[in-house]
Amino acid sequence: MKPxxxxxxxxxxxxxKNLQNASSPGSWPLFKLAAETKKQILPSSFKGLLxxxxxxxxxxxxxxxxxxxxxxxxxxxxxxxxxxxxxxKTIEAGLILKxxxxxxxxxxxxxxxxxxxxxxxxxxxxxxxxxxxxVQRKKPDWSWNGVQIASIDSAKQPKFADVFSDTLFDMVxxxxxxxxxxxxxxxxxxxxxxNKTYCLLLTATPIQNNAxxxxxxxxxxxxxxxxxxxYFQSQFKEGKRSVQNREAFHALLRQVMIRNIRxxxxxxxxxxxxxxxxxxxxxxxxxxxxxxxxxxxxxxxxLTLQREACSSxxxxxxxxxxxxxxxxxxxxxxxxxxxxxxxxEKSLEIVKKLNEKVLIFTQYRATQQYLELFFRSNDIPSxxxxxxxxxxxxxxMIELFKGPAQVLIATExxxxxxxxxxxxxxxxxxxxxxxxxxxxxxxxxxxxxxNQDVYIYHxxxxxSVEDRMLSLLYEKINLFQTAIGKLxxxxxxxxxxxxxxxxxxxxxSVGEWEVKMQNLAAVxx
Amino acid sequence: MPFLRSFFQACECPIVAESxxxxxxxxxxxxxxxxxxxxxxxxxxxxxxxxxxPLTITFFTKDPGRPxxxxxxxxxxxxxxxxxxxxxxxxxxxxxxxYETNQSSATVQLHPWLFVHFHLSYEANGKKEKIVxxxxxxxxxxxxxxxxxxxASLSLSPAIAPYHYVLSPLxxxxxxxxxxKKQLWQKILAEEHEWARLALEKQKVExxxxxxxxxxxxxxxxxxxxxxxxxxxxxRFAPVIRISVLNGGxxxxxxx
Numbered sequence: 210m211k212p213x214x215x216x217x218x219x220x221x222x223x224x225x226k227n228l229q230n231a232s233s234p235g236s237w238p239l240f241k242l243a244a245e246t247k248k249q250i251l252p253s254s255f256k257g258l259l260x261x262x263x264x265x266x267x268x269x270x271x272x273x274x275x276x277x278x279x280x281x282x283x284x285x286x287x288x289x290x291x292x293x294x295x296x297x298k299t300i301e302a303g304l305i306l307k308x309x310x311x312x313x314x315x316x317x318x319x320x321x322x323x324x325x326x327x328x329x330x331x332x333x334x335x336x337x338x339x340x341x342x343x344v345q346r347k348k349p350d351w352s353w354n355g356v357q358i359a360s361i362d363s364a365k366q367p368k369f370a371d372v373f374s375d376t377l378f379d380m381v382x383x384x385x386x387x388x389x390x391x392x393x394x395x396x397x398x399x400x401x402x403x404n405k406t407y408c409l410l411l412t413a414t415p416i417q418n419n420a421x422x423x424x425x426x427x428x429x430x431x432x433x434x435x436x437x438x439x440y441f442q443s444q445f446k447e448g449k450r451s452v453q454n455r456e457a458f459h460a461l462l463r464q465v466m467i468r469n470i471r472x473x474x475x476x477x478x479x480x481x482x483x484x485x486x487x488x489x490x491x492x493x494x495x496x497x498x499x500x501x502x503x504x505x506x507x508x509x510x511x512l513t514l515q516r517e518a519c520s521s522x523x524x525x526x527x528x529x530x531x532x533x534x535x536x537x538x539x540x541x542x543x544x545x546x547x548x549x550x551x552x553x554e555k556s557l558e559i560v561k562k563l564n565e566k567v568l569i570f571t572q573y574r575a576t577q578q579y580l581e582l583f584f585r586s587n588d589i590p591s592x593x594x595x596x597x598x599x600x601x602x603x604x605x606m607i608e609l610f611k612g613p614a615q616v617l618i619a620t621e622x623x624x625x626x627x628x629x630x631x632x633x634x635x636x637x638x639x640x641x642x643x644x645x646x647x648x649x650x651x652x653x654x655x656x657x658x659x660n661q662d663v664y665i666y667h668x669x670x671x672x673s674v675e676d677r678m679l680s681l682l683y684e685k686i687n688l689f690q691t692a693i694g695k696l697x698x699x700x701x702x703x704x705x706x707x708x709x710x711x712x713x714x715x716x717x718s719v720g721e722w723e724v725k726m727q728n729l730a731a732v733x734x
Numbered sequence: 735m736p737f738l739r740s741f742f743q744a745c746e747c748p749i750v751a752e753s754x755x756x757x758x759x760x761x762x763x764x765x766x767x768x769x770x771x772x773x774x775x776x777x778x779x780x781x782x783x784x785x786x787x788p789l790t791i792t793f794f795t796k797d798p799g800r801p802x803x804x805x806x807x808x809x810x811x812x813x814x815x816x817x818x819x820x821x822x823x824x825x826x827x828x829x830x831x832x833y834e835t836n837q838s839s840a841t842v843q844l845h846p847w848l849f850v851h852f853h854l855s856y857e858a859n860g861k862k863e864k865i866v867x868x869x870x871x872x873x874x875x876x877x878x879x880x881x882x883x884x885x886a887s888l889s890l891s892p893a894i895a896p897y898h899y900v901l902s903p904l905x906x907x908x909x910x911x912x913x914x915k916k917q918l919w920q921k922i923l924a925e926e927h928e929w930a931r932l933a934l935e936k937q938k939v940e941x942x943x944x945x946x947x948x949x950x951x952x953x954x955x956x957x958x959x960x961x962x963x964x965x966x967x968x969x970r971f972a973p974v975i976r977i978s979v980l981n982g983g984x985x986x987x988x989x990x
Contacts, residue, residue, distance in 0.1 A: 211923060211927065211930075212856075212858075212927055212930040212973035212974055212975050213972075213973070213974045213975070214919065214922065214974075214975045214976075214977060215974055215975070215976045215977070216915070216976075216977045216978075217976065217977065217978035217979075219978070219979075220828065220829075220850075220978065220979035220981075220982065221908070221911055221979070223828070223829065224829070224907060224908060224911065225908070227829040228907060228984075234829055234830045234831040234832075234892055234983065235826045235827030235828065235829060235830050235981075236744055236826070236827055236830070236892075237827075237830060237832055237890055237892075238740065238743065238744035239741075239744045239745070239823045239826050239827035240827035240830045240981055240983070241886070242737070242740050242741060242744055242823050242827075243820065243823040243824045243827055243980065243981055244851045244865060244867075244980060244981060246737050246820055246823070247820070247824070247853070247865060247980060248865050250811055250820075251863040251864070251865070252861055252862050252863055253862060253863070253864065254862050255856075255860035255861065255862050255929060256860075260812070262811065263810060263811040263812030264810060264812045265796075265810055266797045266808075266810065281860065282860070285859040285860075285936070285970055285971070286859075286970070287970075307812065311812070312860075312861045313855070313861065314857070314860075314861055338812070339810070339812050339813050339814060341814065401959065402959075402962075404962060404965075404966070405966060406966055406969045406970055407970070428947070431940070431943065432943075432944055432947040432948070432959075432963055433940075433942075433943030433944045433945070433946045433947030433948075434943060436946050436947065437946060437947050437948070437949065440946075
């Protein structure tokens with residue numbers, strides 16, 4: 210096999226002119242210097258990385274170097290980087306990008322990140338990798354011939370479709386790529402329509418709810434790795450969510466995905482202690498919760514409402530108030546009669562006992578507001594954090610949390626990318642449906658730079674919908690583990706035992722108990 | 735970084751101060767105009783007919799661990815500044831013409847040589863590069879293997895010295911260059927190109943996978959998608975060798 214040879218004749222073309230023009234010859238020292246230096250820095254082998262030597266001011270961790278090298282040598286620049294939260298995926302992506310740029314294989318690059326992380330990307334690339342990227346804001350200029358960073362929402366607008374269909378990017382990098390799991394969404398279609406040579410997808414949560422999503426994510430990078438959709442369904446899927454032929458599935462997945470796990474990497478891993486605290490509701494709380502089925506607003510499922518009620522009455526009321534004439538119902542009266550929030554009291558107890566920084570997560574804005582007031586009235590300095598805060602305000606809130614405030618109450622949105630290693634206690638005031646959301650939450654404190662053990666507290670009302678949720682959470686975690694590999698203990702193992710006992714005691718029929726046990730067995734399989 | 739020192743010396747910029755981790759240079763006007771990217775300053779000075787004031791810059795080759803002040807820079811092999819300087823060196827000395835200068839009182843006969851640094855780049859799903867120096871005697875048509883080492887030990891100057899004269903070449907520089915290319919092509923074709931074979935094998939596998947993904951889908955939309963992915967795979971693995979000239983020039987040496 211003889212490869213094609215392409216000859217660049219620009220020096221030859223200039224030769225005639227240079228021969229005639231007596232004044233232009235360059236200096237001998239520069240001539241020698243250019244050739245010697247070029248020889249020193251050029252990639253003399255297909256293998257190995259040049260970049261670490263070019264960036265002596267960064268101490269790359271061994272797993273980051275290995276990952277970059279594997280992506281280049283074995284995955285040919287198309288990969289899903291799925292490290293656990295906090296292991297430096299951005300660093301890995303930057304290292305790979307730098308390597309391809311140094312080798313002269315990549316110059317035009319599109320980086321798509323959530324709007325809130327765009328500036329952070331630009332900063333990291335500049336400070337760590339000396340890559341100066343253009344941040345595309347209100348009036349993007351997609352003809353830029355270098356590295357550019359944009360939010361996916363600004364890029365996918367229909368008015369740019371023509372520009373993108375005519376543009377070839379040497380490399381496309383997508384942060385938080387789990388947003389692309391659904392092929393019916395605009396995001397997925399947009400990314401799929403980009404002309405790209407190399408592509409990196411970054412995510413800590415490669416699948417959320419089913420194996421199909423992994424299939425779609427992989428299909429963005431390497432369509433056909435799992436065959437076509439029909440083949441995938443018949444070969445690898447079992448039931449609605451689970452994966453069969455695991456070994457074959459893993460082997461294929463490993464061709465496109467790298468997932469570094471914290472416990473494999475840290476020499477003295479930071480331990481994570483998870484405690485599920487099951488709370489007995491007060492009589493008022495219980496009555497209110499039980500009255501909900503009779504007071505359902507249109508287009509709201511009971512489940513949604515019950516989950517809200519498990520957080521705080523305010524979260525549920527925010528929804529209930531939309532119902533006409535709600536104020537006259539019994540439920541309203543029951544809500545009114547609730548004077549204490551058992552979860553908030555438990556949280557206060559934990560915070561007081563610890564006398565350390567505590568990060569509290571809730572899904573609901575109403576609960577967040579309530580908690581802030583609650584802690585203040587109990588003389589615990591606390592601040593709130595929301596995704597829609599402006600950047601300056603976000604930074605300020607973090608500063609306050611570092612300084613005088615003992616408690617930070619955060620909603621999920623906007624917490625991605627936060628680094629709070631100075632805190633090591635997380636209270637999950639309510640539980641998200643998605644186990645990986647849980648992982649994202651914990652990742653705010655359990656990440657590189659944390660040097661103390663991390664404590665996680667899950668608060669759940671006994672016999673509530675949250676209780677049942679935990680079992681589904683388990684199923685999802687199990688799927689995740691099946692597909693990806695092992696995962697830190699998200700929920701503590703004791704809870705399984707408790708669940709067995711509980712399932713036995715509270716089931717209304719033998720059938721129900723059986724179903725519960727089967728679920729659990731499936732979980733532990 | 736020995737590069738910095740050599741570079742600024744070659745550009746005739748005085749070195750003001752030097753330590754193991756830093757180098758302070760006084761730029762010349764030419765260096766300032768070409769490297770510092772301040773066209774407005776120079777435009778203004780030119781319009782006013784005033785002499786400009788070239789900058790003094792301190793380069794740190796080790797992170798000083800403090801915020802940098804104005805006219806201080808941290809430079810590594812990864813910095814844009816380093817690549818700018820290297821490119822400048824490449825551009826400024828892409829073609830040279832040098833004469834050997836001997837101290838002897840007798841007349842000296844100088845032979846014409848063409849010397850070129852070829853830059854070879856082997857690209858497929860990865861890339862490696864090398865520099866190949868070739869030297870051709872423009873009268874005999876002979877190649878020399880150790881030209882650069884010999885030339886480096888001589889005293890060379892851009893102008894011909896008194897009592898020195900040049901033998902006129904039988905081969906023009908342009909046809910000399912063509913001989914070099916022929917020589918280079920032959921060398922390359924004689925090499926083992928295992929890397930290219932492997933890349934094409936991988937390409938074939940990926941194309942087959944891609945085909946399997948689309949095999950049952952004949953829709954229009956799917957076919958654009960297929961073509962797009964196929965083009966990407968072809969780009970990713972297509973083996974090619976790119977040849978360009980890094981720099982080169984004419985040398986007139988007493989040695990045959």
